[in-house]
Amino acid sequence: MIHRSTVHEVLIAVFQVRAFSDPDSPELAVLLWQRALDPEAGTWSLPGGTLRDDENLATSARRQLAEKVDVRSVAHLEQLSIFSEPDRVPGDRRIASTFLGLVPISTEPTLPGDTTWHPVSALPPMSFDHGTVVAHARHRLVAKLSYTNIGFALAPVEFSISSLREIYGAALGYQVDATNLQRVLSRRGVIEPTGRRAPSGKAGGRPPALFRFADNSIRVTDEFAALRPPQA
Amino acid sequence: MIHRSTVHEVLIAVFQVRAFSDPDSPELAVLLWQRALDPEAGTWSLPGGTLRDDENLATSARRQLAEKVDVRSVAHLEQLSIFSEPDRVPGDRRIASTFLGLVPISTEPTLPGDTTWHPVSALPPMSFDHGTVVAHARHRLVAKLSYTNIGFALAPVEFSISSLREIYGAALGYQVDATNLQRVLSRRGVIEPTGRRAPSGKAGGRPPALFRFADNSIRVTDEFAALRPPQA
DNA sequence: TCAAAAGTGTTATGAGTACACCCATGA
DNA sequence: TCATGGGTGTACTCATAACACTTTTGA
Structure with missing residues (x-):
């Protein structure tokens, strides 16, 4: 061969x-960044690159990201699965370890000219199997929003419940009820009140109380959906 | 360098x-199999080996397993995380992709002389970071028993509820109530009655009804613990 | 005083747990 | 007829969803 x-x-x-x-x-x-050169010139790719001899995967992911975005803005990073088909890209074999990264809303890191944000509901033509990676990452995010505090990595430091509702709605892909969101996250100790209030909006209305996430690293908050250990 | x-x-x-x-x-x-040679001669290792140029990870895992156990007995195989620390083993760098494999109860594949089953509650001295891999795999198994039908890969083809209870109890590490196990798995469509009964045991007693798993591949049965999409 | 937005209260539902009680069988 | 399990029924708890209602603000 x-x-x-x-x-x-x-x-x-x-x-x-x-x-x-x-x-x-x-x-x-x-x-995503747009490939200027073949293979697949013009298609859009995920940030990434080759693993070096002296770094582990998480370190490498942060280093690769630094070329596209201010790494300090990445509030959460976690491993997804490996793409290992021998012919997944042309030329030398490339085994891809994929990651999910999250940046809080309303941070605006400066980006290189070839790089922009795209709504996941309308992706441009994607390079190789990168579209599949995005789908996997979205699926993981949706799942973890239900049973962890991962929302901390998407929300600003302080927020009203209705703005948090918009964030969860966007990430999940369906609307959530603000009342119930507050109750669920409060009961689990995921969010807590700051005691401060925001000014009311342009059209008036009651000014909202401000909340924050209790932790800024991921934590499982609802481990057993069923088959819990006995209480006694 | x-x-x-x-x-x-x-x-x-x-x-x-x-x-x-x-x-x-x-x-x-x-x-586990026991290393005859250095490094770490005498310690116990997970089955595995080097990825070939022409195979993906899942194919490689099945090929490696074939050297230790009858692969047909492996009812489920799934990827866990990657261990990528540059110095996780001495000598050349080895990036390890780890897998969880499951073999149904009471199958007795023939094993090589260096290979035996060990209870996870009392592991022997483990090679390198292999003990950590076992811990990760166990954690994944426990989690998936709650929200998928993964039990199919641990149970025999037909079983009574009380024998299934023993299997779940062993895998989870805590006892489960047979009544509730039946109700939860039945409601979710994970198990179904076969209509047959087993003979009653040595000490008499009512003969148990036999059940089977409805599917023999993994399926998520309880995706949303919370924040479900609205019903309408 | 009215519209708008936030926040509270209430009810309904459904999954899961715990446990008492009944059933079927062999000795 | 009794011991030994297996199986059923039922009450309780609790998290969540749905939604009406009240509160607080600016115009």
């Missing part, structure tokens, strides 16, 4: 909730 | 529920 060399690469799906057309209904967006 | 070559390896934590001391309370066991 033809001798092929194998390299290990890292690919990161970085998500942020952003306003596109309507500022009142923001959408989940993913960071 | 010193030139190092990097290889990609696969490691599989294969679990089975087995009777050790007491046949009435089986335990979760993991398949």
Whole structure:
């Protein structure tokens, strides 16, 4: 058989909730850069690159991201699965370890010219299997919003419940009730009141209380959906 | 820096529920082989080996397993995380992709002389970071027993509820109520009655009805613990 | 005083747990 | 007829969803 060399690469799906057309209904967006050169020139790719000898995967992911976005703005990063089909890209074999990264709303990191945010509901033509990676990452995010405090990595430091509702709605892909969101997250100790209030909006209305996330790293908050250990 | 070559390896934590001391309370066991040579001669390792150029990770995992156990007995195989620390093993760098494998109870595949089942509650001295892999795999199994039908890969084709209760108890690490186990799995459509009955045991007693799993591949049965989409 | 937005209260539902009680069988 | 399990019925708890109602503000 033809001798092929194998390299290990890292690919990161970085998500942020952003306003596109309507500022009142923001959408989940993913960071992509457009390939200038073949193969697949013109298609859009996830940030990433080759693993170095002296770094582990998480370190590499942060280093690769630094080329596209201010890494300090990435509030959460976690491993997804590996894409290992021998022919997933042309040329040398590339085994891809994929990651999910999250950037809080309304941070605006400066981006290179080839790089922009795209709503996940309308992705441009994607390079290789990168569209599949985005789908996996979105699925993981939706699942973890239900049973962890991962929302901390999408929300600002302080927020009203209704703005948090917009963030969850955008990330999940369906509307959630603000009342119940507050109750669920409060009971689990995921969010807590700051005691401060925001000014009321342009059209008047009662000024909202401000909340914050209790932790700024991921924590499982509802481990057993069923088959819990006995209480006694 | 010193030139190092990097290889990609696969490691599989294969679990089975087995009777050790007491046949009435089986335990979760993991398949290990003992290293005859250095490094770390005498310690116990997970089955696995180097990824080939022409295979993906899942294919490689099945091929590696074939050297230790009859692969047809492995009812479920899924990817866990990657261990990528540059110095996780001495010598050339080895990036390890880890897997969880499950073998149904009371199948007895023939094993090589260096290979045996060990209860996960009392692991022998483990090679490198293989103990951590076993812990991750166990954690994944426990989680998936709650929200998927993954029990199909641990149970025999037909079973009574009380024997299924023993299997779940061993895998989870805590006792479950047979009544509620039946109700939860039946409501979710995970198990179904076969219409047949088993003979009653040595000490008499009512003969149990036999059940089977409705599917023999993994399926998520309880996706949303909270924040479900609205019904309308 | 009215509209708008936030926040509270209330009810309904459904999943899961715990446990008492009844059933079927062999000795 | 009794011991030994298996199986059923039922009450309780609790998290969540749905939605009406009240409160607080600006115009």
